[in-house]
Amino acid sequence: MKKIFSVILIILTLLVTVNAQGTYMYADEYIENSSALENKLSEISSAYDFPVYGAFTSEYSGDVTHCADRFYAFYDLGEGSELTGILLFVNPEKREYSIYIHGDNEIFTDDAIDLIEDSITPYLEDSYYYEAFSAYADSCEEVLSLHQKGTPYKTPFNWVGSIIIALVIGLVIGFITVSSMKGKMTSVRFNNSARQYAVNNSFNLNTERDIFLFRTVTFIRRPKNNSNGSHRSASGGSYRSRSGSF
Amino acid sequence: MEEFKCPNCNGVINFDTSSQLMKCPYCDSEFEPESIREYNDILKNDKEDFLNWESPQAKWEQEEENNIIRYVCSSCGGEIIGDKTLAATSCPYCDNNTILSHQFSGDLKPDLVVPFCYDKEQAKKAMLNHFKGKRLLPKTFKDEHHIDEIKGIYVPFWLYDGCADGNFRYRCTRTRTWPAGDYIYTETSYYSALRSGTLDFSNVPVDGSEKMPNDLMESLEPYDLLKAVDFNTAYLAGFFADRYDVSAENASVRANERVRNATEEAFRSTVIGFTSVIPEHGSVNLSEGKIKYALLPVWLLNTTWKKQKYVFAMNGQTGKLVGNLPVDKGIYHRWLWGVTALTALIVFLILFLFWWF
Numbered sequence: 001m002k003k004i005f006s007v008i009l010i011i012l013t014l015l016v017t018v019n020a021q022g023t024y025m026y027a028d029e030y031i032e033n034s035s036a037l038e039n040k041l042s043e044i045s046s047a048y049d050f051p052v053y054g055a056f057t058s059e060y061s062g063d064v065t066h067c068a069d070r071f072y073a074f075y076d077l078g079e080g081s082e083l084t085g086i087l088l089f090v091n092p093e094k095r096e097y098s099i100y101i102h103g104d105n106e107i108f109t110d111d112a113i114d115l116i117e118d119s120i121t122p123y124l125e126d127s128y129y130y131e132a133f134s135a136y137a138d139s140c141e142e143v144l145s146l147h148q149k150g151t152p153y154k155t156p157f158n159w160v161g162s163i164i165i166a167l168v169i170g171l172v173i174g175f176i177t178v179s180s181m182k183g184k185m186t187s188v189r190f191n192n193s194a195r196q197y198a199v200n201n202s203f204n205l206n207t208e209r210d211i212f213l214f215r216t217v218t219f220i221r222r223p224k225n226n227s228n229g230s231h232r233s234a235s236g237g238s239y240r241s242r243s244g245s246f
Numbered sequence: 247m248e249e250f251k252c253p254n255c256n257g258v259i260n261f262d263t264s265s266q267l268m269k270c271p272y273c274d275s276e277f278e279p280e281s282i283r284e285y286n287d288i289l290k291n292d293k294e295d296f297l298n299w300e301s302p303q304a305k306w307e308q309e310e311e312n313n314i315i316r317y318v319c320s321s322c323g324g325e326i327i328g329d330k331t332l333a334a335t336s337c338p339y340c341d342n343n344t345i346l347s348h349q350f351s352g353d354l355k356p357d358l359v360v361p362f363c364y365d366k367e368q369a370k371k372a373m374l375n376h377f378k379g380k381r382l383l384p385k386t387f388k389d390e391h392h393i394d395e396i397k398g399i400y401v402p403f404w405l406y407d408g409c410a411d412g413n414f415r416y417r418c419t420r421t422r423t424w425p426a427g428d429y430i431y432t433e434t435s436y437y438s439a440l441r442s443g444t445l446d447f448s449n450v451p452v453d454g455s456e457k458m459p460n461d462l463m464e465s466l467e468p469y470d471l472l473k474a475v476d477f478n479t480a481y482l483a484g485f486f487a488d489r490y491d492v493s494a495e496n497a498s499v500r501a502n503e504r505v506r507n508a509t510e511e512a513f514r515s516t517v518i519g520f521t522s523v524i525p526e527h528g529s530v531n532l533s534e535g536k537i538k539y540a541l542l543p544v545w546l547l548n549t550t551w552k553k554q555k556y557v558f559a560m561n562g563q564t565g566k567l568v569g570n571l572p573v574d575k576g577i578y579h580r581w582l583w584g585v586t587a588l589t590a591l592i593v594f595l596i597l598f599l600f601w602w603f
Contacts, residue, residue, distance in 0.1 A: 154601075162597045163590075170590030177585045178578055181382050187568040191464040194450045194504035195511060202446035203512055210418070213436040219429040 025133070026075065028057035029092055032130045040137045048144035050107065051085035053077055054133045058093035065241045067091065068100040069231075072239075078102050082237050088120065088136045090129065097124060098243040111155040112143040113242045124246040249321065250282050250483050258321070260484030263362040263562075268480055279480035286480075331455070334400065334479075334487035354489055358474040358540040359400065361481050362562040366396055369545035369560050372567040376558065381581065384574040387551050395548045398562060400487035400541035401463065402454040404494045405471070406447070406501040408535040410509045413442040414528040418520040437520070441513045447505055451542070452497040454490030458544075459557075460500065465568040466561040469542055473563065477541070487541060494537045506530045 024041035027034045037054060045051045053072075060067035068089035072078065078085040084103030091097070099116055101108045108116075116139040123132035143153045231239055252259045252270035259282065262269035267276040277285075364372070377388050416439040423432045449471045453463040475481075509530050517523050543562025548555060551572070558569030 157598065157601050162594055165597065166590040166594040167586070169593045170586040170588075173589040174582045174584075174586035178382075178582045181380075181581065182573060182578070185380060185382055185571045185573055188459075188461050188465045188570050190461045191467055192504060193507045193511060194447055194501070195508040196468055197447050197450045197504075198508060198512065199446040199448050203443065204445070205441065205443040205513075205516060207440055207442040208516065209440040211438045211440070213438055215433060215435045217431060217433045219431045222425060222428050222430055 023075075024051065024053050026053070026055045026057065026071075028059050031056050031133070037130065037133050037137070040134065044137055044141045044144065048141070048148060050144055051077065051079050052137065052140045052144075053085055053087040054136065055087060055089045056092065056129060056133070057089075058091050060091065063243075064089065064091060064094070064096040064098045065100065065243045068098040068241065068243075069239060072100060072102055086140060088116075088133065090124065090132070092127075092129065094245075095124075096243065096245045098241050100239060100241045102239045103237055106152065107147045108143060108240075109152060109154075112139075112153045113240075114155055115139050115143065115153060117242055117244070121244070121246060250286050250480060253277070253282075253285055258483075261361065261481050263365045263368075266361060266363070268483065279478050283478055283480050331457075331488040331491045333489045334482040334485060336486075355539075356402070356477040356541050357538040358405070358471070359477045359481050360469055360471065360474045360540065360542050360563050362398060362485065362543040364545065364560065364562055364565050366398065366545070368565070369396060369398075369547060369567075372560050372565060373547055373549075373558050373569075376567050376569065377571070380571055382573045382577050383571055384577070387572060395546075397546045398485040399544050399546055400482060400485055401458055401544045402488060402490035403451045403463075403540050403542050404454050404490070404492075404497045404501070405538040405540050406450040406452070406498065406505070406535065407538075408447055408450075408505065408532045410445045410447060410505050411443075411531040411533060412445065412509045412513050412528065414510070414513045415440055415526045416514075416517050417524045417526050418517065419522045420519070421521045438526075439517045439520075439523070441516055443513070445509055445512055447508070449538070450501050450504055451540075452500045452504075454492045454494070454497055454539070455488050456491050457488070462557065462559050462568065463544070466544065466559055466566055469561065469563055471540075474540060482541075485543070490539065494539075498537075502532065505532065 023038065024045055025034055025038040031037070034056075041052050041054055055068070055071055057071070060071060068087055071089060072083075072085075072087055077083065077087065080103070082103035084105055085101075086108055087098075087100040087102070089098045089100055097120070099113055101113075116136055119135040119139045120132045123129070123135060146153050231241070250259050250268060251257070252273060252275060254275045255270060255273045257270050257272035259268050259270040259275075259277070261267075261279070262276070265276060268279055268282045269276050374388075377383055418437040418439050420435045420437065421432060423430060425431075451463075451467065451469065453460060510525075510528060513528075514523070514525070545560040545562055547558040547560070547569075549558065550556070554572070556569060556571070558567060560567040
């Protein structure tokens with residue numbers, strides 16, 4: 001009996017250990033279908049040999065990017081010498097998120113981060129957290145798939161926007177050009193100043209005083225830093241992130 | 247009425263712009279203007295015909311109310327009609343140049359004259375050069391326009407000297423910003439800047455003829471008045487001239503405006519080191535004012551194209567030519583849309599290449 005009980009205990013411990021080590025979706029708050037998200041992220045990570053993590057927790061305080069960094073280090077996430085991986089960290093209480101990429105890789109470019117951010121923000125704003133993490137997983141899969149094929153993800157060319165910008169700039173340059181030409185056609189104009197008739201060295205400044213009157217001070221809140229620049233992480237190595245609120 | 251005779255051949259002589267001397271077109275002799283003036287005075291004393299000029303004056307009095315004055319040419323007896331400001335002209339019958347010296351006598355005598363340095367042919371060439379490089383000029387304008395008239399005119403000007411005493415006050419701000427914590431701070435300091443002083447002006451010109459558009463005359467500036475000479479009717483020979491019909495007092499309004507603007511600019515340029523400067527109050531007083539009456543040379547070219555008149559004027563001293571030209575709307579739109587299309591294509595390609603790489 002004792003032997004059977006010990007075996008069962010060992011098996012349960014192993015299961016918990018295996019589950020803890022293999023976790024890709026961390027949820028301290030309730031999120032529907034978290035096991036489905038776990039499976040999805042796990043499949044993508046295995047298929048493309050690149051860990052894709054999700055975190056849904058309100059237990060961390062402070063700047064959301066630093067929270068993501070601390071989370072990444074605490075749970076010892078990432079693979080390889082540089083602990084490479086990508087993490088979507090969402091704090092439902094403060095309604096903030098951070099797309100956190102650890103390690104130096106060229107897979108998740110600024111265009112790829114734009115893709116992920118654009119896919120998750122509509123769901124986050126409506127508090128559809130399962131859908132947001134699912135969209136995050138899909139976007140990561142798309143990027144990793146393209147990278148595997150040798151074509152990094154690139155934002156599609158904005159044809160309409162580019163045509164509009166080109167036409168506006170063209171019209172401005174066109175108007176400036178013909179206005180300059182038209183200006184040459186008119187040479188008759190009043191000369192409203194007698195500056196050229198001022199006697200040289202006759203300008204005599206008797207009074208030159210600048211009197212201070214009063215001072216005002218105003219302030220505005222600094223915009224949030226959504227920088228993609230590389231930073232030093234708590235676990236060593238470098239990270240990039242894009243954060244925001246919803 | 248005055249004309250200048252050649253001492254050699256007794257022909258009527260004119261002022262030659264290239265040599266700046268009086269030149270006889272018949273025997274090519276050249277004379278100093280002062281010499282011809284003296285000779286002319288001698289001739290005046292000798293000639294009995296000059297007694298005849300009294301009778302036309304009787305005729306002038308009759309029609310003076312209508313502003314039309316009749317003169318009789320002393321060479322051919324032909325009748326010359328002009329307005330009350332006409333001072334030098336040519337006889338329409340014998341083309342002799344005549345100067346109505348009574349227009350420049352007494353209080354009407356100009357202090358200075360700037361002689362012509364450019365002749366009629368140079369004026370025509372300058373006008374053709376004026377068309378060059380004007381991409382919006384209708385192609386037919388150069389070919390189809392015809393010059394109605396080219397006149398060398400001495401335009402009456404008032405020249406103003408004076409000392410401007412300015413007092414100005416400006417509201418100025420100086421700002422600085424700095425980040426601290428989660429905020430960006432902006433500090434704005436307000437100042438009152440006081441400036442006062444004096445600035446001298448010399449020979450500020452205002453044209454004294456109502457017939458001459460002020461903007462046209464101001465466009466011809468500047469004249470080099472250091473090259474002006476004391477007035478001598480000899481310089482007028484061969485050219486048209488009018489005496490002033492805008493008084494110095496009336497013309498001073500424009501001179502005051504120009505002097506005030508220049509004074510404001512000069513003082514404003516001393517207010518430096520501020521983020522913004524707004525004038526609050528200013529006053530300009532003029533003192534030591536002097537006025538001179540001068541005749542300045544202008545070539546006037548009137549041309550017609552498609553039943554529309556275009557006036558060009560050339561500074562008879564410096565050769566600067568001004569005049570508004572017509573704009574061909576078709577060419578205008580072709581340039582506008584052509585440059586727009588080309589620029590848009592280049593910008594689009596740059597955006598695409600930027601995205602690609």
